[in-house]
Amino acid sequence: MARHPATPAAAPKVRVVTLKIDGHDIGAREDETILNAANDNGIRIPTLCYLEGLSEWGACRMCVVEVAGSPKLMTACSTRVAEGMEVTTNSDRLQRYRRTILELLFAERNHICSVCVSNGHCELQSLARACGMDHVRVPYRNAAYAVDSSHDLFRIDQNRCILCTRCVRVCDEIEGAHTWDVMGRGVDSQVITDLNQPWGQSTSCTGCSKCVQVCPTGALVKKGTAAGEMEKQGGFLPYLTEMRGNR
Amino acid sequence: MNLHELQVVAAEANAKANAQKRCVRVCMAASCQSSGAGGVLKGLKSLASSDADHDVCVKGVGCMGLCSAGPLVRVSSADDTPDRLYQHVQEKDAKELFASVDDGPVERLACSTDLPFFTRQKRIVLENSGEIDPEQIDDYIAAGGYEPLVRAVTEMAPYDVLRNVTESGLRGRGGGGYPAGLKWTTVARSPEPDKYVICNADEGDPGAFMDRAVLESDPHRVLEGMALAAYAVGAQYGYIYIRAEYPLAVERLEKAIKQATKRGLLGHHICDTPFSFEVEIRLGAGAFVCGEETALIASIEGQRGQPNPRPPYPADEGLWGCPTLINNVETLANIPAIMREGGEWFRSIGTESSAGTKVFALAGRITHTGLIEVPMGITLREIIEEIGGGIPEGRKFKAVQTGGPSGGCLPEEHLDMPVDYDTLRSAGSIMGSGGMIVMDETSSMVEVARYFMEFCMTESCGKCVPCRAGTAQMYELLDKIATSTGTPADLQLLEQLCEVVQACSLCGLGQTAPNPVLSTLRYFRHEYGEKLRPDPLLQPVAAERNGK
Numbered sequence: 001m002a003r004h005p006a007t008p009a010a011a012p013k014v015r016v017v018t019l020k021i022d023g024h025d026i027g028a029r030e031d032e033t034i035l036n037a038a039n040d041n042g043i044r045i046p047t048l049c050y051l052e053g054l055s056e057w058g059a060c061r062m063c064v065v066e067v068a069g070s071p072k073l074m075t076a077c078s079t080r081v082a083e084g085m086e087v088t089t090n091s092d093r094l095q096r097y098r099r100t101i102l103e104l105l106f107a108e109r110n111h112i113c114s115v116c117v118s119n120g121h122c123e124l125q126s127l128a129r130a131c132g133m134d135h136v137r138v139p140y141r142n143a144a145y146a147v148d149s150s151h152d153l154f155r156i157d158q159n160r161c162i163l164c165t166r167c168v169r170v171c172d173e174i175e176g177a178h179t180w181d182v183m184g185r186g187v188d189s190q191v192i193t194d195l196n197q198p199w200g201q202s203t204s205c206t207g208c209s210k211c212v213q214v215c216p217t218g219a220l221v222k223k224g225t226a227a228g229e230m231e232k233q234g235g236f237l238p239y240l241t242e243m244r245g246n247r
Numbered sequence: 248m249n250l251h252e253l254q255v256v257a258a259e260a261n262a263k264a265n266a267q268k269r270c271v272r273v274c275m276a277a278s279c280q281s282s283g284a285g286g287v288l289k290g291l292k293s294l295a296s297s298d299a300d301h302d303v304c305v306k307g308v309g310c311m312g313l314c315s316a317g318p319l320v321r322v323s324s325a326d327d328t329p330d331r332l333y334q335h336v337q338e339k340d341a342k343e344l345f346a347s348v349d350d351g352p353v354e355r356l357a358c359s360t361d362l363p364f365f366t367r368q369k370r371i372v373l374e375n376s377g378e379i380d381p382e383q384i385d386d387y388i389a390a391g392g393y394e395p396l397v398r399a400v401t402e403m404a405p406y407d408v409l410r411n412v413t414e415s416g417l418r419g420r421g422g423g424g425y426p427a428g429l430k431w432t433t434v435a436r437s438p439e440p441d442k443y444v445i446c447n448a449d450e451g452d453p454g455a456f457m458d459r460a461v462l463e464s465d466p467h468r469v470l471e472g473m474a475l476a477a478y479a480v481g482a483q484y485g486y487i488y489i490r491a492e493y494p495l496a497v498e499r500l501e502k503a504i505k506q507a508t509k510r511g512l513l514g515h516h517i518c519d520t521p522f523s524f525e526v527e528i529r530l531g532a533g534a535f536v537c538g539e540e541t542a543l544i545a546s547i548e549g550q551r552g553q554p555n556p557r558p559p560y561p562a563d564e565g566l567w568g569c570p571t572l573i574n575n576v577e578t579l580a581n582i583p584a585i586m587r588e589g590g591e592w593f594r595s596i597g598t599e600s601s602a603g604t605k606v607f608a609l610a611g612r613i614t615h616t617g618l619i620e621v622p623m624g625i626t627l628r629e630i631i632e633e634i635g636g637g638i639p640e641g642r643k644f645k646a647v648q649t650g651g652p653s654g655g656c657l658p659e660e661h662l663d664m665p666v667d668y669d670t671l672r673s674a675g676s677i678m679g680s681g682g683m684i685v686m687d688e689t690s691s692m693v694e695v696a697r698y699f700m701e702f703c704m705t706e707s708c709g710k711c712v713p714c715r716a717g718t719a720q721m722y723e724l725l726d727k728i729a730t731s732t733g734t735p736a737d738l739q740l741l742e743q744l745c746e747v748v749q750a751c752s753l754c755g756l757g758q759t760a761p762n763p764v765l766s767t768l769r770y771f772r773h774e775y776g777e778k779l780r781p782d783p784l785l786q787p788v789a790a791e792r793n794g795k
C-alpha cells in the first residue's frame with residue numbers, strides 16, 4: 001500500500017485492528033479511515049468531495065455509512081476504524097439517501113449534461129448512474145450564477161459547481177497558492193479567486209491547472225473545450241495561396 | 248490575593264453597603280436601556296450627588312427579569328420595609344422615585360413583587376442579577392464571588408473540583424445537554440500539555456437572550472466559572488467567543504477581565520499559586536452556525552466558520568489541535584454556585600436526570616415576557632400560566648415552541664409535562680438553550696415551520712449538500728403549502744427530505760433543521776392538510792371519472 005509510508009522508528013506504535021465491513025472481516029491500521037479500509041478491500045463507497053491526497057472535508061455526505069451501535073450515520077472518509085466495528089455501507093436506506101443527495105445537487109444549479117463540456121467525463125454524472133438516480137423529484141432551482149472566462153487558460157462556470165472545495169484544497173495544500181476560497185453562506189456560497197476578483201486578474205494563481213484537473217464536474221475547464229469554441233480558422237487558405245504566388 | 252485578602256475586600260464592601268442601606272437600583276440590561284433606563288440612572292445619580300447628606304446609593308444593575316415592564320427600578324429604604332419595584336419608569340419620574348426612599352412608595356409606578364413571575368422562580372445563575380453592579384468587581388466579591396475560585400486553587404486539588412461538578416449532575420445548557428462532568432473529565436484526563444477552555448457566548452437562537460443577560464448582569468460569574476474549569480482540566484488559556492451584536496456584554500466583560508486580572512484573580516500565578524489562566528475575547532460576526540463548537544473553533548483560529556465532522560471531538564482535538572473544553576455561558580455560570588454549595592446541593596434541585604435550574608427567555612403571546620430562571624421539572628403549564636401570566640386578550644393557548652430552530656412545538660396536551668432534557672426530547676422538542684415562544688390560536692403552525700426553515704436556510708453555512716440544498720428545497724415546499732398552492736405530493740416530498748436532511752447533515756444545524764416541521768406535523772398535521780390543494784396532474788382524470 002503505497003499510501004502509507006514506512007513508519008519511522010520513533011513514531012508511536014500504530015496497531016492493526018479488525019472490523020467487519022458489509023459482513024467481510026477486514027484488518028486495518030487504527031489510523032485509517034473506514035473509506036481507506038473499504039477501498040483496499042475492494043468495497044466501493046461512493047464519494048464526491050473526497051480525493052486521495054487532499055485533506056478530508058466530509059461535505060458531500062455521499063459516503064455516509066451505518067456503524068453498529070451508533071445512532072448517527074458516519075462519513076466513511078472522516079471516521080477512523082476501530083476494533084470490532086461493524087460497518088454497513090450499502091443498505092437500502094443508505095442508497096435512498098444517496099440518491100436524494102444527488103437529486104438535491106442536480107436541482108441546485110445547472111447540471112444539464114447534454115450541454116456540458118464534461119458530458120461523459122463527469123464524476124457527478126457517473127455517480128448518479130452508479131447510484132441509480134434516474135430522475136429528479138425536487139424542483140430545479142434554475143438559479144443563474146456567473147461564468148468567469150477572464151483567465152488566459154481556464155474558465156469557471158459556477159452553474160456547474162457542486163462546492164466540493166477540491167479546487168480550494170488542492171490550491172492551498174498542494175500548490176501552496178491559496179488562490180481559491182469560499183464566499184457566502186448557504187445556497188449563495190460560491191468559490192472565488194483571490195478576494196473575489198476575476199480569475200484573470202489573480203496575482204496568486206500560478207496557472208498550474210491543478211484545480212481544473214481535480215474538479216469533478218464541468219465547473220472548472222480548460223479553455224477551448226466547449227462546443228462554441230470549436231470554430232475553425234479556414235480563412236488562412238486564400239491568403240496563403242496568394243502569398244505563394246498562386247502556384 | 249489570598250482568601251484572607253478577599254474576605255477583607257468582601258467585608259469592606261458589605262460594610263459600605265450596610266451603611267448605605269438606602270439604595271436605588273436601576274436595571275441597566277440591554278432591554279431596559281433601550282427603553283430609556285440610561286436617562287433614569289443619570290437623573291437619579293445627579294440627584295444623589297447634589298444631595299450630599301442624603302447618602303443614598305444609586306447604581307445600575309443587571310437584568311431584573313420582567314423585561315416587558317422596563318425600565319425597572321428597585322428602591323430600598325432605610326427601615327426594614329421590603330424593597331419596592333417600579334415599572335415603566337421614565338426620566339421625568341426620577342425625582343419622585345428618589346424622594347420615595349424616605350417618603351414612601353409611588354403607587355403610580357408600583358410593580359408588585361408578589362407576582363408568581365417573581366415568587367415562582369429559583370435563582371442560581373441569576374442570583375446576583377439585578378442586585379449587584381456588574382461593572383464593580385467589589386460588588387461581586389461582596390456577594391461571595393471569587394471565594395470558590397480562591398479556595399479551589401489554594402485548598403483543593405483539580406480532581407476535587409472535577410468531582411464536585413460530576414456529582415452535581417450539571418448538564419450543558421447550550422442545547423445538547425451533555426453531562427458537564429464527563430466532558431471536563433475527558434479534557435482533564437488528556438496527557439497533552441496545552442489545553443484550552445472556551446466559553447460559548449454566540450447565542451444565535453432567534454429571540455433568545457439568556458446568555459446576554461448573564462454576561463451583562465454578572466460577568467465575573469462567568470469568568471470565575473471559566474477559571475474553575477481551567478483549574479480542573481489543566482488549561483492555561485481561555486477564550487470567550489461572543490457575538491459583536493452584544494456590545495454592552497462585550498464592554499462589561501472587558502472591564503471584568505481587567506479588574507479580575509488587576510486583583511490577581513486571573514492571569515499569571517493566580518493567588519500566588521503555580522496556576523495561571525488568561526482569558527481573551529473573540530468577537531463573532533453573528534453567524535448562527537458559529538455557535539456550533541467545531542465552527543466556533545475554526546472561527547477562533549481565523550478560518551471560515553464552518554463545522555467539521557466529529558469525531559474528533561473538541562475535548563480530544565479542539566483549538567489548534569489541543570484538547571479543548573467548550574461550555575455554554577449558563578453552564579459555566581452555574582459552576583461558582585456548585586463549588587460554593589457543593590455538588591450534592593445542586594443535584595437536590597431539579598429532577599433526577601436534569602439537575603439544577605434553567606434560564607428561559609419567555610416570549611410571544613404571553614402576558615409577562617422576560618427572563619426567568621426555574622427549577623428543572625417545573626411543568627410547562629406552571630411556566631406559561633403562572634409565571635407568564637397566561638395568554639393575554641382572552642385568547643386560547645395553542646402551542647409552545649422550545650429549542651428555537653432546532654426545537655419543536657408542543658400542544659396543550661403536553662403542558663403538564665415536566666421540563667427536563669429527556670421528557671422534552673421524547674415529546675419531539677428539545678430543551679435547547681432556553682428560548683420559549685408561546686403561541687395562541689391565531690398562529691398558523693405551517694407559518695411557524697416556514698419561519699424556522701427560512702432561518703435555517705439562510706443560516707446554513709453551505710458546506711454540506713443535504714443542509715445547503717435540502718433546507719432551500721424544504722423552504723420552497725413549506726412556502727408553497729403555506730400559500731395554499733402545495734399538493735399532497737409536495738407534503739410527501741417534504742417529509743422525505745426531512746428524513747434525509749436529519750440523517751445525513753454534517754452538523755447539528757442541518758440535523759435538527761427538520762424538527763420544527765416534524766413536530767408541527769406530529770401535532771398539527773390537520774393544519775397542513777387544510778392548506779393542500781389536489782394535485783393538478785390528477786385533476787382532469789378525476790374530473791373525467793366524475794363524468795364531467
Ligand SMILES: Cc1cc2nc3c(=O)[nH]c(=O)nc-3n(C[C@H](O)[C@H](O)[C@H](O)COP(=O)(O)O)c2cc1C
Nearest residue numbers: 419420421447450451538539540574575578755756
Ligand atoms: C447550529 C448550532 C448552533 C449552536 N449555537 C450555540 C450557541 O449559540 N451557544 C451555545 O452555547 N451552544 C451552541 N451550540 C451548541 C455547541 O455546539 C456546544 O454543544 C455547546 O457550546 C457545548 O456547551 P455545553 O455543553 O455547556 O452546552 C450550537 C450548536 C449548533 C449545532
Ligand code: SF4
Nearest residue numbers: 161162164165167215
Ligand atoms: S469549482 Fe469544481 S472543484 Fe471547485 S468546488 Fe466547484 S465543483 Fe468542486
Ligand code: SF4
Nearest residue numbers: 708710711714754757
Ligand atoms: S449541516 Fe448545514 S450548517 Fe452544518 S455543516 Fe452542513 S451546511 Fe453547514
